[in-house]
Amino acid sequence: MILAKTGNEALAFAMKQINPDVVAAYPITPSTEIVQIFSSYVADGLVDTEFVAVESEHSAMSACIAAAASGARAMTATSSQGLALMHEMLFIASGLRLPIVLCVVNRSLSSPLNIHCDHTDSLASRDSGWIQIFCEDAQEAYDSLICAVKIAESIFLPVMVTIDGFIISHCLQKIDVLSDEEVRSFVGEYKPNYNLLDVDNPITLGPACLPDSFFEHKRAQAEGMYQALAVIEKVFKEYEKRFARQLSILEEYQTADAEVGILCMGSTAGTAKVAVDNLRKKGHKVGLFKLRIFRPIAVKYLQRALKNIKILGILERMEGLSAFGGPLFNEVRSVLYDETKRPIVISYVYGLGGREITPEEIEEVFLELISLKNKRRKKIEKFRYINVR
Amino acid sequence: MKSIKELLKEPELFSSGHRACAGCGEVLAVRQVLLASKKPVACAMPTGCLEIVSTIFPHTAWQVPMFHSAFENAAATISGMEAAYRVLKRKGKIDKKIYFIAFGGDGGTYDIGFQALSGAIERRHSFLYICTDNEAYMNTGIQRSSATPQFAHTTTSPKGEKLPGKLQPRKDIMEIVIAHEVPYAAQTTVAFFSDLVKKVEKAQSYEGPTFINILVPCPLGWGHPPSLTIEVSRLAVETNFWPLYEYENGVYRLTYKPSEVKPITEWLKLQSRFAHLFEEKNKHLLEEFQRYVDEKFQKLLKKCEANGK
Amino acid sequence: MADKENKKECAIVSWQELQCGALVKDLKRIKENKTGAWRSMRPVFYKEKCINCYRCWMFCPDSAIKIENDKVVGIDYDYCKGCGICAQECPKKVQAIVMVKEEK
Numbered sequence: 001m002i003l004a005k006t007g008n009e010a011l012a013f014a015m016k017q018i019n020p021d022v023v024a025a026y027p028i029t030p031s032t033e034i035v036q037i038f039s040s041y042v043a044d045g046l047v048d049t050e051f052v053a054v055e056s057e058h059s060a061m062s063a064c065i066a067a068a069a070s071g072a073r074a075m076t077a078t079s080s081q082g083l084a085l086m087h088e089m090l091f092i093a094s095g096l097r098l099p100i101v102l103c104v105v106n107r108s109l110s111s112p113l114n115i116h117c118d119h120t121d122s123l124a125s126r127d128s129g130w131i132q133i134f135c136e137d138a139q140e141a142y143d144s145l146i147c148a149v150k151i152a153e154s155i156f157l158p159v160m161v162t163i164d165g166f167i168i169s170h171c172l173q174k175i176d177v178l179s180d181e182e183v184r185s186f187v188g189e190y191k192p193n194y195n196l197l198d199v200d201n202p203i204t205l206g207p208a209c210l211p212d213s214f215f216e217h218k219r220a221q222a223e224g225m226y227q228a229l230a231v232i233e234k235v236f237k238e239y240e241k242r243f244a245r246q247l248s249i250l251e252e253y254q255t256a257d258a259e260v261g262i263l264c265m266g267s268t269a270g271t272a273k274v275a276v277d278n279l280r281k282k283g284h285k286v287g288l289f290k291l292r293i294f295r296p297i298a299v300k301y302l303q304r305a306l307k308n309i310k311i312l313g314i315l316e317r318m319e320g321l322s323a324f325g326g327p328l329f330n331e332v333r334s335v336l337y338d339e340t341k342r343p344i345v346i347s348y349v350y351g352l353g354g355r356e357i358t359p360e361e362i363e364e365v366f367l368e369l370i371s372l373k374n375k376r377r378k379k380i381e382k383f384r385y386i387n388v389r
Numbered sequence: 390m391k392s393i394k395e396l397l398k399e400p401e402l403f404s405s406g407h408r409a410c411a412g413c414g415e416v417l418a419v420r421q422v423l424l425a426s427k428k429p430v431a432c433a434m435p436t437g438c439l440e441i442v443s444t445i446f447p448h449t450a451w452q453v454p455m456f457h458s459a460f461e462n463a464a465a466t467i468s469g470m471e472a473a474y475r476v477l478k479r480k481g482k483i484d485k486k487i488y489f490i491a492f493g494g495d496g497g498t499y500d501i502g503f504q505a506l507s508g509a510i511e512r513r514h515s516f517l518y519i520c521t522d523n524e525a526y527m528n529t530g531i532q533r534s535s536a537t538p539q540f541a542h543t544t545t546s547p548k549g550e551k552l553p554g555k556l557q558p559r560k561d562i563m564e565i566v567i568a569h570e571v572p573y574a575a576q577t578t579v580a581f582f583s584d585l586v587k588k589v590e591k592a593q594s595y596e597g598p599t600f601i602n603i604l605v606p607c608p609l610g611w612g613h614p615p616s617l618t619i620e621v622s623r624l625a626v627e628t629n630f631w632p633l634y635e636y637e638n639g640v641y642r643l644t645y646k647p648s649e650v651k652p653i654t655e656w657l658k659l660q661s662r663f664a665h666l667f668e669e670k671n672k673h674l675l676e677e678f679q680r681y682v683d684e685k686f687q688k689l690l691k692k693c694e695a696n697g698k
Numbered sequence: 699m700a701d702k703e704n705k706k707e708c709a710i711v712s713w714q715e716l717q718c719g720a721l722v723k724d725l726k727r728i729k730e731n732k733t734g735a736w737r738s739m740r741p742v743f744y745k746e747k748c749i750n751c752y753r754c755w756m757f758c759p760d761s762a763i764k765i766e767n768d769k770v771v772g773i774d775y776d777y778c779k780g781c782g783i784c785a786q787e788c789p790k791k792v793q794a795i796v797m798v799k800e801e802k
Binding site for chain 2 (some may be wrong): 020022024048049050052053054055056058059062064065066067068069070071072074082088089092096196197198199202203204205206208209210251350
């Protein structure tokens with residue numbers, strides 16, 4: 001069924017169909033609407049969810065963790081400062097191997113304060129042990145969220161599904177939704193690994209581990225992330241089979257004969273596709289790579305896809321502040337490090353704090369990359385910025 | 390209330406073998422609460438002495454479900470557990486009545502856990518919050534908390550040449566919790582076992598949220614021999630420093646009146662954290678301490694006598 | 699070898715054997731930790747003097763006072779840390795528990 005929904009509405013609608021047991025949430029721009037819309041579903045009796053209007057995002061994640069550990073399917077939504085406030089709890093959710101699903105509406109991190117889109121909030125949480133999915137539009141967000149529940153509950157790692165703040169969250173788009181029954185049958189029943197409320201078989205959760213056992217716990221957790229990509233592939237395949245909709249891990253647009261490429265995440269991919277089309281009309285062999293799964297980093301996909309690319313511009317919506325580029329730049333380079341044929345990789349930081357990016361600007365990036373294609377890589381300036389005064 | 394003979398037969402739900410210091414008041418309070426509590430229970434606790442002494446992997450002293458996740462969120466954690474319980478019961482997936490108890494030290498309750506406590510109480514989750522108050526952050530080595538009494542020596546409010554220990558009086562957590570209009574809140578301590586048992590039972594007779602503040606001496610942090618833990622707990626009450634009272638549906642009630650109120654020095658002199666107050670130059674601080682105890686008690690007494698009118 | 703011995707001492711043998719998530723299911727294993735070894739003083743119980751007021755039992759932080767058929771029967775020396783609360787709280791007129799130096 002086709003509906004007109006903004007990104008936030010699409011996520012809230014998917015949540016309604018998933019009908020989680022517990023949602024503990026706190027409002028923050030631009031994710032507030034997800035929480036508001038879901039609250040009205042609760043008030044109208046359209047879901048069976050226990051909604052906990054917590055007093056901070058830290059408590060939101062704490063309560064979701066406790067609920068998931070108590071046999072309840074738990075979901076929540078946040079952005080930016082809220083995600084940052086939850087930060088310690090993100091590590092804990094992953095360490096406890098709880099399949100919590102979180103909607104993140106990507107927004108910059110203070111200071112200075114900015115309520116608009118960039119990827120700093122999500123990428124700053126990349127080490128917390130969460131699976132991270134970046135969506136281009138509301139349709140992807142809707143489909144990804146439904147899959148996220150199944151992914152989380154298969155590998156027992158929490159999953160965050162992210163959309164670009166304001167750009168996607170507040171933009172009305174056409175989405176094709178499944179029926180309630182289809183969603184429910186796809187996500188199925190939550191079968192927890194352990195249950196605090198099984199009082200006949202009590203457990204202690206979250207013990208203190210000394211140096212003699214902590215390392216083993218982390219190694220076991222790492223194994224989850226090593227196996228996660230295979231689980232994601234399986235769930236996406238099943239979703240495609242049942243509902244005839246494809247969800248990619250690394251989407252390739254016009255890359256078959258491309259020598260010059262741009263890689264990016266989120267809504268910018270849509271803009272970049274327009275730039276690709278425009279340049280293709282002029283005969284340039286350019287292509288776009290849209291990375292959807294950032295955690296776990298999609299190693300084989302990147303290595304395979306970038307094999308024949310001579311020069312790659314990474315559009316990064318975060319200032320890594322590392323003095324050597326952001327996370328996307330560094331991880332893609334790292335993934336390609338051992339390949340015999342590697343593209344020249346250049347970082348283009350763009351769009352911080354919601355600064356718009358246009359097809360023309362991306363076309364300029366492509367033309368710049370084309371001009372640099374045959375230069376000596378060591379001499380090329382690697383760290384560039386798009387449209388900063 | 391359960392008779393002592395009945396309590397003797399209750400299972401020990403906090404097992405021996407835990408790593409608390411000899412004479413620790415906090416684990417004693419936990420043991421007493423679990424003996425008194427209705428069953429089955431599901432519990433939460435923040436990071437602190439209790440967590441560390443009871444759950445070093447692969448050991449656990451807890452014979453009941455227990456969840457620790459972080460320092461500041463015992464109340465948020467119990468909220469999540471209780472919310473899950475409510476929805477799963479509604480869906481027919483759970484049929485038992487489960488009693489929720491959150492155990493928090495003064496750090497995790499008065500300070501870093503304060504926000505979560507207020508939020509959980511305001512949302513009216515059904516749980517009993519037990520604060521085991523040893524008046525400082527003990528697990529990290531005796532640092533001051535907002536529950537530390539004025540003039541107490543701690544490592545972050547040390548007595549020195551210039552300063553006489555903590556400068557501010559204690560926060561009145563009971564009044565703050567009562568301001569949330571809970572059905573039941575009470576103050577007790579480990580030396581008064583039947584008072585503690587009665588209060589746990591009373592608290593659990595309400596849906597909640599309910600709150601009990603238990604004074605628990607810490608031999609190491611307060612500076613007294615471990616054998617005197619109960620004596621120190623008793624004297625806190627007999628000197629009116631820690632009156633045993635309850636707040637029930639708007640009515641304040643003292644549950645114990647010392648037959649003869651002892652001067653505060655009787656309590657202070659047992660603890661080396663107050664030893665510096667007995668120096669000649671600090672005589673006025675002892676007097677101030679006594680005045681503080683008397684004034685606070687009088688305020689409480691007025692509330693008890695007013696009986697909610 | 700040293701490595702194998704190390705593994706025996708360790709809490710767990712390998713990460714593959716860990717349950718999913720940081721949890722403890724074996725609630726009895728704590729009994730391996732015999733805190734009785736901490737003692738420098740030990741309580742001695744004189745059953746004939748005991749009036750079964752249960753104060754020692756009420757106030758023991760380590761649940762080390764043994765009760766049988768509603769009577770105090772002794773001390774669990776496996777876990778008693780020798781804090782002395784029981785001896786202190788036993789009524790002065792009764793003195794059924796006395797602290798003595800721990801012999802090794």
